[in-house]
Amino acid sequence: MDSITNKRIKQVLKGDQHAYSEIVSLYQQKVYQICYRMLNNQHEAEDIAQEAFIRAYTNLHTFDLNRKFSTWLFRIATNLCIDRIRKKKPDYYLDAEVAGTDGLDMYSQISSPGRLPEEEVEGMELQERIQYEISCLSEKYRTVIILKYIEELPLQEISEILNIPLGTVKTRIHRGREALRKQLSNL
Numbered sequence: 001m002d003s004i005t006n007k008r009i010k011q012v013l014k015g016d017q018h019a020y021s022e023i024v025s026l027y028q029q030k031v032y033q034i035c036y037r038m039l040n041n042q043h044e045a046e047d048i049a050q051e052a053f054i055r056a057y058t059n060l061h062t063f064d065l066n067r068k069f070s071t072w073l074f075r076i077a078t079n080l081c082i083d084r085i086r087k088k089k090p091d092y093y094l095d096a097e098v099a100g101t102d103g104l105d106m107y108s109q110i111s112s113p114g115r116l117p118e119e120e121v122e123g124m125e126l127q128e129r130i131q132y133e134i135s136c137l138s139e140k141y142r143t144v145i146i147l148k149y150i151e152e153l154p155l156q157e158i159s160e161i162l163n164i165p166l167g168t169v170k171t172r173i174h175r176g177r178e179a180l181r182k183q184l185s186n187l
Contacts, residue, residue, distance in 0.1 A: 005069045012060055020060075024053050027070060031077045038081040048084055052077035133183040141176030148173055 005026065011019035031052055036045035055076050056063075063072055115123070134145055147158045155173075159166045 002068060002070075006065050009060060009063065009065065009069065012057070020057055023069075027073055028053070030070070031073060034074055034077050035081055038078070039084060044084060048080045049077060051080055055080070130180075130184070133180055136183065137176055137179055141172055141179055144169055144172040145176040145180065 005023060008019040008023050012023070028049065032045055032049045035048045035052070036042065039045050039048065052073065056073050059076075063069065134142055137145065143162065144158060147153045147161065148155070153161070155166060155169050159169045162169065
């Protein structure tokens with residue numbers, strides 16, 4: 001096929017424009033397939049494939065006959081597809097109305113950084129439940145849990161505040177967490 005193509009290219013360079021139509025016939029399906037796979041749009045693929053053949057024709061004098069024509073042509077088509085992808089505008093705009101809605105725009109589809117009201121209520125209910133369960137702990141566990149997890153004090157400071165050894169603070173925190181875990185297991 002390369003020898004046929006090179007023969008036709010020489011004819012085109014001598015002024016025979018009909019020889020180029022044979023080249024187009026040989027490669028048009030493959031060029032279209034490359035463009036379609038890259039752009040995923042039939043009309044754009046047809047446009048770019050046509051543009052690739054036009055560019056190849058106008059620059060045919062720069063083609064090196066010692067190289068493979070299909071590679072050169074496919075590179076032109078690929079580069080045109082890449083340019084189209086880069087320049088393509090989005091198919092939607094944030095202020096455009098969403099189809100099937102009553103006046104909602106794309107902004108309404110963007111998630112907000114905050115939590116939903118339902119999530120806020122659930123979070124508040126969970127916090128209240130945890131506070132209640134902490135208040136049900138025995139005093140020695142409740143105190144260390146509050147100082148450690150609510151007041152966020154370091155273990156050494158808790159030890160000094162309660163005037164108990166550091167090891168005892170660690171043990172009470174561990175046992176208090178386990179007791180709390182058991183109380184909250186039904187959530």
